Amino acid sequence: MIWVDTILQGVLLGGLYALFAAGLSLVFGIMRLVNLAHGDLIVFGAYLILVIVSALGLHPVAGALLAAPLMFCLGWVLQKAVLNRTLGDDILPPLLVTFGLSIAIQNGLLEGFSADSQRLSMGALETASVAVGPVSLGVLPLLTFGSAVAVIVALNQVMYRTAIGRAFRATSDDPVTASLMGIRPDRVFATATALAMLVVTVAALYLGTRANFDPAIGPARLIYAFEAVIIGGLGSLWGTLAGGIVIGVAQTVGAAINPEWQILAGHVAFLVVLLLRPRGLFPRGQ
Amino acid sequence: MSLLETRGLTARYGDFQALFGVDIRLEPGETVAIIGANGAGKTTLMRAITGVLRSAPDSILYRGAPIGDLPADAVMKRGIAMVPEGRRLFPSLSVEENLLIGAQHKGGRDFGDALDDLLTETGRDLRRAVFGPYGMPPRRPGLALGDRLRAAAFGPYGLPRADTGPEHTGAGYWSLETVYDLFPILRERRHSPGTALSGGQQQMVAIGRALISNPDVLLCDEISLGLAPVVIRDIYAALPRIKASGASVIVVEQDIGQALAVADRVYCMMEGRVTLTGKPSEIGRADIHAAYFGVAA
Numbered sequence: 001m002i003w004v005d006t007i008l009q010g011v012l013l014g015g016l017y018a019l020f021a022a023g024l025s026l027v028f029g030i031m032r033l034v035n036l037a038h039g040d041l042i043v044f045g046a047y048l049i050l051v052i053v054s055a056l057g058l059h060p061v062a063g064a065l066l067a068a069p070l071m072f073c074l075g076w077v078l079q080k081a082v083l084n085r086t087l088g089d090d091i092l093p094p095l096l097v098t099f100g101l102s103i104a105i106q107n108g109l110l111e112g113f114s115a116d117s118q119r120l121s122m123g124a125l126e127t128a129s130v131a132v133g134p135v136s137l138g139v140l141p142l143l144t145f146g147s148a149v150a151v152i153v154a155l156n157q158v159m160y161r162t163a164i165g166r167a168f169r170a171t172s173d174d175p176v177t178a179s180l181m182g183i184r185p186d187r188v189f190a191t192a193t194a195l196a197m198l199v200v201t202v203a204a205l206y207l208g209t210r211a212n213f214d215p216a217i218g219p220a221r222l223i224y225a226f227e228a229v230i231i232g233g234l235g236s237l238w239g240t241l242a243g244g245i246v247i248g249v250a251q252t253v254g255a256a257i258n259p260e261w262q263i264l265a266g267h268v269a270f271l272v273v274l275l276l277r278p279r280g281l282f283p284r285g286q
Numbered sequence: 287m288s289l290l291e292t293r294g295l296t297a298r299y300g301d302f303q304a305l306f307g308v309d310i311r312l313e314p315g316e317t318v319a320i321i322g323a324n325g326a327g328k329t330t331l332m333r334a335i336t337g338v339l340r341s342a343p344d345s346i347l348y349r350g351a352p353i354g355d356l357p358a359d360a361v362m363k364r365g366i367a368m369v370p371e372g373r374r375l376f377p378s379l380s381v382e383e384n385l386l387i388g389a390q391h392k393g394g395r396d397f398g399d400a401l402d403d404l405l406t407e408t409g410r411d412l413r414r415a416v417f418g419p420y421g422m423p424p425r426r427p428g429l430a431l432g433d434r435l436r437a438a439a440f441g442p443y444g445l446p447r448a449d450t451g452p453e454h455t456g457a458g459y460w461s462l463e464t465v466y467d468l469f470p471i472l473r474e475r476r477h478s479p480g481t482a483l484s485g486g487q488q489q490m491v492a493i494g495r496a497l498i499s500n501p502d503v504l505l506c507d508e509i510s511l512g513l514a515p516v517v518i519r520d521i522y523a524a525l526p527r528i529k530a531s532g533a534s535v536i537v538v539e540q541d542i543g544q545a546l547a548v549a550d551r552v553y554c555m556m557e558g559r560v561t562l563t564g565k566p567s568e569i570g571r572a573d574i575h576a577a578y579f580g581v582a583a
Contacts, residue, residue: 181387
């Protein structure tokens with residue numbers, strides 16, 4: 001029975017990784033931009049929620065609701081003012097710029113909040129659990145997984161049921177022809193990044209409530225997000241959820257065998273998938 | 287005043303000059319054909335008119351207003367739509383979505399416009415705070431110091447835009463239903479991926495996608511390229527109805543016979559220059575041969 005419990009915990013952990021990865025997947029799927037600052041933006045979001053919660057005495061969920069529009073605007077401005085200028089045939093400029101952004105965010109947070117670990121408190125919710133047969137599942141991990149599924153469903157609805165989703169896909173296919181249709185690719189990219197920052201805010205909420213965070217943990221979140229996106233198949237949102245689950249399950253199984261193997265097991269699973277299916281489990285267009 | 291006019295239009299791809307002082311005009315209700323061999327500059331001319339290639343503002347006039355430096359989306363919103371060479375349908379979109387994307391810009395200002403304006407105004411305020419009045423684009427083109435410096439540094443592209451005329455409303459005859467009436471096969475295939483259709487059907491989607499924006503000017507770039515004669519005939523059969531909806535048309539064609547059959551006026555291009563112009567009834571076979579190939583027949 002312990003293995004069922006281990007796998008279920010892994011699946012729920014995969015929800016958190018899928019949240020880390022969904023924004024990255026959205027941005028990559030639309031503009032082929034690899035945002036190396038994605039993990040740091042999640043950490044930045046967690047600090048923003050922390051500041052709002054501390055200043056106004058709100059519950060973290062309410063703090064996240066207030067942070068969301070700010071993050072949306074930050075995403076818009078970031079894409080419009082900085083990242084759009086780096087897009088083109090050469091993939092190096094966006095990598096360099098987002099790498100620089102990552103370092104700037106880390107050092108800015110370090111300056112503003114010190115290297116001390118922080119945490120967002122959810123109160124009794126943190127320790128609440130529900131019994132599912134012989135297995136006990138934490139309410140917070142269940143909420144995290146439910147939020148991940150809701151985010152993926154919402155993003156899919158936006159992509160395939162709305163006019164802006166049509167514009168996302170058309171611009172991703174062919175930005176020049178999209179502009180001939182009256183679409184402004186720079187505007188579409190800014191909207192996509194703004195939307196990704198809403199997802200980042202959700203990820204930041206659960207990052208801050210499920211574990212301690214400090215200014216230096218962004219790059220590790222980026223690695224998990226990357227692995228989830230690549231395992232799932234570049235640009236596939238449901239694949240991203242599957243990728244997160246694969247990493248989560250691999251980590252919990254690895255930890256069950258030997259606690260020192262937790263992180264390593266996730267990376268090994270990533271390598272195995274990469275060897276067997278280099279385009280991921282659910283590549284877009286197949 | 288012509289509906290659309292180019293005056294001494296030049297265009298470059300890096301160091302390579304592709305157009306050399308091209309003058310063409312399109313009158314309301316007219317169909318103009320542009321013919322020429324491969325590499326004559328026909329597609330470059332279309333790319334310049336639609337804003338894919340930027341040029342000097344006054345080198346392209348639409349309803350008398352300069353549009354040469356406008357980006358493609360802004361040109362389209364003023365009522366100039368293009369059926370690009372090779373169809374260029376969006377593979378991720380179904381037939382119906384490909385058609386609807388042509389109407390994407392309808393609906394006026396949205397949240398993005400408001401946020402864009404906010405950013406522009408914030409940038410303007412920041413420039414004013416840092417540089418004072420010299421950091422600001424003047425309200426009208428003039429001889430302000432900042433203007434002269436920008437003109438010296440960037441040429442005409444550094445200068446503020448002149449009045450480029452109002453945006454097109456997108457309202458009119460063409461809708462999803464009228465496009466399906468024009469090309470009934472598309473109604474049957476509306477949920478298929480656009481790229482799963484035959485070449486002729488894809489061309490119908492590309493034409494419908496342009497029409498659904500209800501353009502005043504429709505640019506058709508090589509719409510018969512790679513299609514069977516019977517399919518070409520079907521596609522050109524739609525032209526009278528397109529013209530009846532109020533659109534003026536520029537057709538770029540390598541098929542001289544087809545071009546002469548549909549056009550009110552013809553321009554022949556060779557090596558980036560217009561080498562012949564006139565009404566089809568006034569142009570002889572030898573004239574076309576000379577203008578097309580640069581040698582007498």
